[in-house]
Amino acid sequence: MKTSEKNVSIQTLRRLPVYLHYLKSLGGALPAVSATIIAEALGLNDVQVRKDLGSVSGSGRPKKGYVTSELIEELEDFLGCNKHTAAVLLGVGNLGRALLSYHGFSDYGLEIVAAFDSSSKVIGSACGGKIVLPMSDLERVCKNKNVSLGILTVPSANAQAAADELVGHGIKAIWNFAPSVIKVPEGVLVENENLASSLAVLSNHLSV
Amino acid sequence: MKTSEKNVSIQTLRRLPVYLHYLKSLGGALPAVSATIIAEALGLNDVQVRKDLGSVSGSGRPKKGYVTSELIEELEDFLGCNKHTAAVLLGVGNLGRALLSYHGFSDYGLEIVAAFDSSSKVIGSACGGKIVLPMSDLERVCKNKNVSLGILTVPSANAQAAADELVGHGIKAIWNFAPSVIKVPEGVLVENENLASSLAVLSNHLSV
DNA sequence: TTTGAATAAATAAATTTTTATCGATTGCCC
């Protein structure tokens, strides 16, 4: 219990990176921003923005707002952007390769230290500057690199087995891109990145 | 106003594809399923499952549950899986290519009819069975193929301009994978697929 | 048939999340 002791709701937590991205996108154009301005730009309620920011900052001043650079720093600090988190990626298919090639994660302190696959077709090949390793190397890497996050981009059928293995090696959080539900012990967090769910929202809108 | 007239909450809407996926994964093993079983398998509250299913089905019978095949059909029907939706993809980078190569969208009635990019480096190249077209072809394709959904996988800086163009060509929904907020007129839905938000939830868990 | 167990459906309670209101503070203009 240190930085993130405060009681921040999941919804707030999801919005914080959006604020951070917006503030960075300003490129220093505004030395100070108000919650009103942010809300306007992002299409949100200003009270909500103020409340969200209040949970990480508390340095807002009436009439002036927040000092942009300070707010960015506070958000980065809260989100752990400056704190290295080591992750492994399991399943080097299309999506896995896309994630490996994406270099934006480092902005949030995440480093994919290694990628694994069970197919000999991709083992040994390079992607995003990393050599794809066989699953047998997983345990060693997890221990040596102090890996705490696992990224699952394996086929749906293999997701549970892969998750079990990750948990067995001490992983505390799993980012699941497989469209299936995985079961993990208490204390391990699974965040599902379910494209079908988003698609459902879109389709529903289109069908009205 | 036809199929999806019912007042289904966004949260419910997001869970429906999860139910569908689970039911399909059973592969006919269970002729009938109860909300209790589904809830157990998916780690949800059984009342919630029942309520969710009630909004699309209403054919559950005490002691028995729902007829699996019927439920699948009702879910597919509600989610528009059997109703063709044409989409265009803008921005053929790593992520764009991954999405183009993913063939699971057709299960949900979505077909990416064409991909576009502004860079001559990728225009003309093939990906996922489609030739990447120049942006100048966008209008023609949108009109001819009756495109209603746009998928944005362009760099953040170009997202708003791309969105504006899509809206100008009559697109009614945008699936935004760029980590930026885009503004659209009333009546157009934007669904943000923000990896940073998910990452925030994971990081927060890890830092406690 | 009757009884009991499982379960859907309806209703109610609790929780979470969003939005509104209000007072206090700050900076700016006169």
Next chain:
DNA sequence: GGGCAATCGATAAAAATTTATTTATTCAAA
């Protein structure tokens, strides 16, 4: 300095969402 407008922070209200409880239905077995 005094008044005005913008804005924060806190509190309260409202809305949405989840969870619990109750009731009623159905099947199956005694």
